[in-house]
């Protein structure tokens with residue numbers, strides 16, 4: 001490889017904080033709010049100009065993981081804590097749908113712009129300092145401890161130092177830079193990304209609620225007529241806005257079937273370009289094949305390709321597939337979930353539902369191997385491939401993020417490593 005000689009740079013240290021949160025998705029918003037509410041000087045850095053990550057930039061559409069699961073059961077709200085608090089804010093602003101059936105459980109569809117506003121308010125009210133439009137590109141180590149991060153933004157290249165660090169990048173960027181081992185899916189086979197879009201002017205009474213086999217049959221008919229529709233198992237969810245439907249229907253792979261690696265810029269570029277083309281093909285399909293969509297129009301498309309999975313860090317504990325299948329409970333739990341395993345793979349979507357039961361996500365799954373003052377949460381936590389396909393959803397990102405932020409406070413207060421935090425005290429604070 002050829003190299004270039006860059007002008008040597010000694011970036012200024014522009015800020016020192018107690019807790020530094022990198023990433024403003026559901027995990028980062030929860031983590032930063034939690035740390036600041038306990039009185040820590042907290043900074044949250046986000047590469048976009050708004051919060052939400054995959055929930056807004058990726059327009060994921062719904063909050064999954066709030067409710068109990070089981071065929072023929074009455075679905076109640078299972079988790080509360082920060083997930084319940086955020087859900088209540090969405091309800092107060094009429095920015096969330098009524099609970100909507102999804103297989104053997106329910107979800108709620110949210111309005112992405114209001115999501116961003118609620119995040120702004122929660123962060124500012126709790127005293128978090130926010131830095132948007134800033135990308136973390138490197139870490140600075142001091143022995144096996146993290147000392148700081150290098151950020152790039154319009155103000156130039158800077159170093160920010162902190163006592164405790166939370167990797168809420170979803171992609172495990174800080175962990176990877178700090179040398180924490182990680183995996184990418186099952187032997188590199190990560191779940192495929194989706195370009196999400198919204199259609200408006202839909203006749204909701206006729207357009208929503210078609211059973212999955214019926215939708216699949218319509219996709220097959222269209223395929224026979226020459227439409228290029230790689231995904232048959234599609235989700236059409238009614239948004240809180242009248243006549244609008246959230247369409248989670250596309251699936252992006254390389255032309256030779258290789259998965260998209262979201263830590264590779266060429267792959268991401270390919271996915272954005274292919275995703276936008278595919279949106280138009282599905283728009284045409286919906287208008288021509290699905291009753292109720294005859295007069296519907298493309299309303300908007302997610303600002304970025306939706307990434308379900310990238311790096312999974314090696315943690316001090318791991319959520320196994322059996323933990324989910326057998327609804328394992330843990331005395332060190334920081335979140336619970338009854339959300340299904342919903343693994344979007346090359347050969348379709350693997351689904352598994354718990355019947356009137358739930359599993360726990362232990363604290364140790366958030367602790368990266370080897371770095372005492374670094375913690376992660378959300379979709380980068382340590383889990384086996386299928387287990388992560390359940391634990392990655394928004395309600396659990398809120399809960400594990402809030403746990404990470406609270407743990408950062410306790411670890412800083414007690415001057416101890418993250419793995420020495422009193423988990424009973426942590427659990428008593430987060431109360432989910």
Ligand SMILES: Cc1cc2nc3c(=O)[nH]c(=O)nc-3n(C[C@H](O)[C@H](O)[C@H](O)COP(=O)(O)OP(=O)(O)OC[C@H]3O[C@@H](n4cnc5c(N)ncnc54)[C@H](O)[C@@H]3O)c2cc1C
Nearest residue numbers: 023025026027047053054060064136170306307378379394
């Ligand atoms: C297509 C799709 C559909 C989905 N549907 C649903 C659904 O219906 N319901 C549900 O509950 N969940 C759904 N999910 C899952 C859910 O949205 C994500 O798992 C969740 O958003 C993950 O939260 P996170 O905060 O861990 O990561 P992310 O949401 O990925 O947030 C990470 C944040 O960090 C920022 N960032 C990353 N790297 C850097 C860096 N180096 N420097 C600065 N900032 C950085 C990003 O810009 C982003 O804002 C879906 C996901 C996808 C992709």
